[in-house]
Amino acid sequence: MNVADFAIFAIVPKEHINRGPLPIINDKGLSFIKRLVEKKPDIIISELRELYNNKFQVEVAVGTMSNALSKLNLRRKKKSEYALEQERVDVKKNEKSGEEK
Numbered sequence: 711m712n713v714a715d716f717a718i719f720a721i722v723p724k725e726h727i728n729r730g731p732l733p734i735i736n737d738k739g740l741s742f743i744k745r746l747v748e749k750k751p752d753i754i755i756s757e758l759r760e761l762y763n764n765k766f767q768v769e770v771a772v773g774t775m776s777n778a779l780s781k782l783n784l785r786r787k788k789k790s791e792y793a794l795e796q797e798r799v800d801v802k803k804n805e806k807s808g809e810e811k
Contacts, residue, residue: 735778
């Protein structure tokens with residue numbers, strides 16, 4: 711047996727270990743989302759998705775945006791249509807005047 715009979719292997723560190731697709735929302739996107747939530751704490755996910763699409767030209771699903779908010783340790787409350795309706799100017803005027811809808 712001589713040295714030529716043995717295979718020589720080198721251990722080379724990998725730059726990127728392929729463990730699936732890269733995330734749609736990267737670190738730059740996460741910081742953008744965080745700034746949006748800091749500016750408007752009651753922003754809803756659909757608004758975040760629209761603003762993200764305008765900025766990065768990438769459409770993200772509701773679940774993807776929700777996962778991004780979880781990564782940032784931000785909890786989002788879902789506003790119902792009724793809750794959104796309460797913010798309308800005409801509804802607020804009716805509350806002040808005491809009128810029924």
